[in-house]
Every structure is written in C-alpha cells, then in structure tokens.
Amino acid sequence: MSLNQLDGHTILIGLMAYPIRHSMSPTMHNHAFEKLGLNYAYLAFEITNDGLEGAVNAIRTLDMRGSNISMPNKQKIIPLLDKLDPATEMIGAVNTVVNDNGVLTGYTTDGIGMIKSLDDEGIDIRGKKMTMAGAGGAGTAIAIQCALDGVKEISLFNRDDEFFAQAKRNVDLINEKTDCKATLHKLEDQDDFKAEIDSAFIYCDATSVGMNPLEGQTLVSDPSWFRKDLVVFDTVYAPRTTKLMEVAEEAGVEHVFNGLGMMLEQGAAAFKLWTGKEMPVEYIRNILFNEDK
Incomplete structure (x- = not known):
C-alpha cells in the first residue's frame, strides 16, 4: 500500500x-x-x-x-x-x-474461488459429476458451493476419522437443500475410490495431503487411475507441483491444477x-x- x-x-x-x-x-x-x-x-x-x-x-x-x-x-x-x-x-x-x-x-468465498478458477480456464463443471476427497473447511465449502452452483453429482470420500461426521453432514445437506445428488464413501475402500474417480468429470483433492508436513504424499499414486480427459484439481498450492499433480501428469491428464487460482x-x-x-x-x-x- x-x-x-x-x-x-x-x-x-x-x-x-x-x-x-x-x-x-x-x-x-x-x-x-x-x-x-x-x-x-x-x-x-x-x-x-x-x-x-x-x-x-x-x-x-x-x-x-x-x-x-x-x-x-x-x-x-x-x-x-x-x-x-x-x-x-x-x-x-x-x-x-x-x-x-x-x-x-x-x-x-473458498468454493466460489474454486469454481471461478476453473471458469477462468474454460472448464465448466456444472451439470457434471465430481469425485472429491476431504471434508474439512475447504472441502466443505467446495462441496456445498459446487452443489449450489449446479454440479449434478458429488461422490465425497473421507477417512473414517473425526471429519467423517462432517462429511455425512455435508452429504445430507446437499441432498436436502440442492438438486445435486451426493453420496458418502470411506476412503479406506480403494476399489470404490478408483471406480468413482473413473466415472467422474473432475477429481478434487481438498485434503492437506501433499503440503507440509505431508509433502510428497498423495491419495492417488497409480497413474492408471486417471483418464486423459479427467480434470484433476488439488487445493494445495505450496508446493506448486504436488505429488498428486505429478501422478496426473504422468498419466497424461490434460487439465491439472493446483490451488493457486482458487x-x-x-x-x-x-x-x-x-x-x-x-x-x-x-x-x-x-x-x-x-x-x-
């Protein structure tokens, strides 16, 4: 100033x-x-x-x-x-x-920021299916804002930990208050996780995995889980290229984003x-x- x-x-x-x-x-x-x-x-x-x-x-x-x-x-x-x-x-x-x-x-404004950052890149997630991980502050804001703004379906994954109750609340609210269909899944079920990513238009990681002190870690380590036409969005922006982004790029995913735009x-x-x-x-x-x- x-x-x-x-x-x-x-x-x-x-x-x-x-x-x-x-x-x-x-x-x-x-x-x-x-x-x-x-x-x-x-x-x-x-x-x-x-x-x-x-x-x-x-x-x-x-x-x-x-x-x-x-x-x-x-x-x-x-x-x-x-x-x-x-x-x-x-x-x-x-x-x-x-x-x-x-x-x-x-x-x-967190959820608004996520949607706008994708709009800036010419990517419209309205009417599409999103698979996402995380039900903390950012994950909650993203899931509910996306549901309000017209995302058709959300598969929400979370570990069976202290945030699982929040994840259930998010899913119940979305189904009750919006036209979006939301389902809750346990992150421990890897076969389910892979299948829901495979059927989605966008995969969003709204966890802290990938940033310090979890830098170098990712919930998805196998590039075969990702299609080239999938959108992969990591809410972490430090480091600028997370392990999740590296896996997606190895898979040839065309649209890979960190949380900087958000x-x-x-x-x-x-x-x-x-x-x-x-x-x-x-x-x-x-x-x-x-x-x-």
Missing part, C-alpha cells in the same frame, strides 16, 4: 486469525487497492477465539469495512454476526465479513464484496508468484 494513499479517509479491512503473520492476503489486497486507486488498507491481526468477540465488536466500533476470517475463528465467529448468506449458513464457516453500517454479514479467486470474491470492484487478478498473480497465467 502506497503511503501516499493513506489519509484520514482510509478505510480499514482486517484479517483475523492465529497464526497469520505468514499470510499473503495483506500483500494481495493492498497491491490491488493501490492498482485501482482505492483508499483502503488491509492489515493482519493475530486473534484467537478468546479475543474474537472484542475483535468483532471493533469492526463495528472502528467502522471497518470488514475482515477476512481464518482458523481458528471460522466457526466461532458465526454467533457474533448479524447475518449469514445462504451458502455460508449451509457451510457452517465464515471467511469473509462485510460491515454495512454496523450490520455484519458472513460469507464463505486462492486468488477466493480473495477476489472477498475484494468485490468489500469494494464492489473486480480485483486485478492477473496483476496480483504476477506480484505474488512472479508469473502470468
């Missing part, structure tokens, strides 16, 4: 999470504000559950435009807000808060909620990652 743009009219937006000093979001949003000549500033605040209520009250008191929310606050913030948008109510987690004259509304587009969706403007995504991509799409 250029100091020349900071003055008595600057509007503050926050990021409330812990730990959060590593986040790329302040760089992303402040460069976007500067590029568009918007008088906003985006700052990171290390907030735990204990300080969350006071921090949310500060959004109103300081007349902040809003805030991003990350772990461990995505669920805990919900009772402190005035409204949730419908998708966020289903997802049960918030990553973006918008302050409209003291009325705080919660949104979740990260940028979820930020862009929040940016638009706050400012009403489109984030200059390609400009930001080049600043953050020194690359053009």
Whole structure:
C-alpha cells in the first residue's frame, strides 16, 4: 500500500486469525487497492477465539469495512454476526465479513474461488459429476458451493476419522437443500475410490495431503487411475507441483491444477464484496508468484 494513499479517509479491512503473520492476503489486497486507486488498507491481526468477540465488536466500533476470517475463528465467529448468506449458513464457516453500517454479514468465498478458477480456464463443471476427497473447511465449502452452483453429482470420500461426521453432514445437506445428488464413501475402500474417480468429470483433492508436513504424499499414486480427459484439481498450492499433480501428469491428464487460482479467486470474491470492484487478478498473480497465467 502506497503511503501516499493513506489519509484520514482510509478505510480499514482486517484479517483475523492465529497464526497469520505468514499470510499473503495483506500483500494481495493492498497491491490491488493501490492498482485501482482505492483508499483502503488491509492489515493482519493475530486473534484467537478468546479475543474474537472484542475483535468483532471493533469492526463495528472502528467502522471497518470488514475482515477476512481464518482458523481458528471460522466457526466461532458465526454467533457474533448479524447475518449469514445462504451458502455460508449451509457451510457452517465464515471467511469473509462485510460491515454495512454496523450490520455484519458472513460469507464463505473458498468454493466460489474454486469454481471461478476453473471458469477462468474454460472448464465448466456444472451439470457434471465430481469425485472429491476431504471434508474439512475447504472441502466443505467446495462441496456445498459446487452443489449450489449446479454440479449434478458429488461422490465425497473421507477417512473414517473425526471429519467423517462432517462429511455425512455435508452429504445430507446437499441432498436436502440442492438438486445435486451426493453420496458418502470411506476412503479406506480403494476399489470404490478408483471406480468413482473413473466415472467422474473432475477429481478434487481438498485434503492437506501433499503440503507440509505431508509433502510428497498423495491419495492417488497409480497413474492408471486417471483418464486423459479427467480434470484433476488439488487445493494445495505450496508446493506448486504436488505429488498428486505429478501422478496426473504422468498419466497424461490434460487439465491439472493446483490451488493457486482458487486462492486468488477466493480473495477476489472477498475484494468485490468489500469494494464492489473486480480485483486485478492477473496483476496480483504476477506480484505474488512472479508469473502470468
């Protein structure tokens, strides 16, 4: 953010999470504000559950435009807000808060970011079948947003662990509230996993497998599981090429993506909620990652 743009009219937006000093979001949003000549500033605040209520009250008191929310606050913030948008109510987690004259509304932009990043590549998953792994925060947001946006069928795989109940909730909600048909599967059943990937248009890995400390690991290690016309999407973006992506590329899969586009587009969706403007995504991509799409 250029100091020349900071003055008595600057509007503050926050990021409330812990730990959060590593986040790329302040760089992303402040460069976007500067590029568009918007008088906003985006700052990171290390907030735990204990300080969350006071921090949310500060959004109103300081007349902040809003805030991003990350772990461990995505669920805990919900009772402190005035409204949730419908998708966020289903997802049960918030990553973006918008302050409209003291009325705080919660949104979740992760799923929106995933779908938009595929749209950017000319890939439309609406009306198609998706097989996915993972029912954590990102997986829940992706599954429910995809169902709301017109994905025809979702086969959701998760290990029989503490997240399996969340996976069941996701499937039940999708079947009850959308036109999408969702089914729940145990990741331990590898034959079932292979068959559901084989019948899908897109396979999405929304787990943390492939990123530190699980770097170099993948849920699918056999290239024969993948068709060339399958879309393979890994929500991990560090490292830039995950083990899953390497397996897919070895199989000759034409459309293989990491989570970089999703990260940028979820930020862009929040940016638009706050400012009403489109984030200059390609400009930001080049600043953050020194690359053009």
